[in-house]
Amino acid sequence: MIRVLFVTSEVYPVIKTGGLADVSASLPEALCRQDHDVHILLPGYPAALAAAKSAGTRRKAQLRIGFYPVTLWQTRLPDSAVALWLVECGPLFDRPGNPYQNEDGGDWWDNAHRYHLFARVAAMMALGQAGLNWVPDVVHCNDWQTGLVPVLMDSCQKRPATVFTIHNLAYQGLFSHEAFRALGLPDSLWRYDRLEFHGQLSFIKGGLVFSDHLTTVSPGYAEEILQPPLGCGLDGLLRHRSPFLTGILNGIDTRQWDPESDPYLIHHYGPDDLPNKRLCRADLQKQAGLGGSAEGPLLGFIGRMVEQKGIDLLLSVLPDFLDRGCQAVLLGSGMHEYEEAALELAEQYPGRLSVTLGYDEALAHRITAGADIFIMPSRFEPCGLNQMYSLRYGTIPVVHGVGGLKDTVFDPDTTGMNRANGFTFDKPEPGKLSAALDRALAAFNRTKAWRQLQRNGMAGDYSWQTRARAYIDIYRQILAARQSITDD
Incomplete structure (x- = not known):
């Protein structure tokens, strides 16, 4: 001992x-x-x-x-x-x-x-x-x-x-x-x-x-x-x-972060009952004041609204994806200019974009479970926990391939579908983030490929x-x- x-x-x-x-x-x-x-x-x-x-x-x-x-x-x-x-x-x-x-x-x-x-x-x-x-x-x-x-x-x-x-x-x-x-x-x-x-x-x-x-x-x-x-x-x-x-x-604490028993969720699910995840999506849409009939995937972001976390990259590409039928839920706080920009964007897209400033543990769990895609465009990321929470919850991460993000998120273009669990981009630029999201949206529309990405992510060992x-x-x-x- x-x-x-x-x-x-x-x-x-x-x-x-x-x-x-x-x-x-x-x-x-x-x-x-x-x-x-x-x-x-x-x-x-x-x-x-x-x-x-x-x-x-x-x-x-x-x-x-x-x-x-x-x-x-x-x-x-x-x-x-x-x-x-x-x-x-x-x-x-x-x-x-x-x-x-x-x-x-x-x-x-x-x-x-x-x-x-x-x-x-x-x-x-x-x-x-x-x-x-x-x-x-x-x-x-x-x-x-x-x-x-x-x-x-x-x-x-x-x-x-x-x-x-x-x-x-x-x-x-x-x-x-x-x-x-x-x-x-x-x-x-x-x-x-x-x-x-x-x-x-x-x-x-x-x-x-x-x-x-x-x-x-x-x-x-x-x-x-x-x-x-x-x-x-x-x-x-x-x-x-x-x-x-x-x-x-x-x-990660796999007892606190477990979609099969998470106390913050109304509905629970695992790799063998992924359809239940859509119920978590519906709950999140209702809580966030979003419409329930979005054409595209629901995007999530949780983090500090600072340049390190790439919030400026996300805000620059988000209007295009909202115009194309996506919805998004953002949770975080940070620099005043980014908070204000996020709130202004939410006013321009009522029913499609929800922004909550600050931190709310329950909402963080519900975003992780209810989102289809989790976005982490960090300029640098020593480890990152949110991408591992997302993987465990069958929510597909789209990340800048740096630090701990490249150690945990594997792109089908580089690893093949047997190992892939998300999408990465190689430079912190709006165009690169947009291209990675485009690939994620294409996969979202192919049910079999999407389910494989989810199951690959949920099968990972993220425990301590x-x-x-x-x-x-x-x-x-x-x-x-x-x-x-x-x-x-």
């Missing part, structure tokens, strides 16, 4: 802004199901503390870090056996809304201080300095918010092994040199081969430089970040560390079981390496 401290800034269902929260719940649970002892460490955001205290929690330690009083609370991740630790520090984490940004959409001015303190607590737990009776063998860190954890443990010879997972390299945790000084970090860390990045402090660089092993969330993305532009200025460092970099495709074993192999590998260093 391996003891793992899983350090993350969000975890579903306690706090979620994106896919990191889903992974931070599903992977630890999958590891526990394989008889490993995993504890999650999470900042004590107000909603997280309130949920934990209502469900039952215990105060396990009180610390003082600099000027700040800190309380460690222990509870369980809802509906699981995974231990969840919350770092309560009112001055830094007792704030409304988004964990990282204020109501105006700007980053909290003291994010460096907030996640430095969080990292210090993680390091104290990992090194047995928090007065607890549990010490991990491995500390598994996630994204820039945890990047200082391996840095703070580096000088200790008898420390746990460390893994750092890159969920999205574009978010790096960059702060000023003044912030570096204010955190009291040693001057020796202000070097190009440590934490300094073009005159700024880079939290993510701490994880990349000081961790024993690096992972990212798909094999495709692991290759892409070794070169510009997706290396985001860190590709040289990543090439240097490439012998210790592994791409492991994310899984295999993925968790890959992480366990890495844990064992780095533990053996750490043991040899300690023995020497």
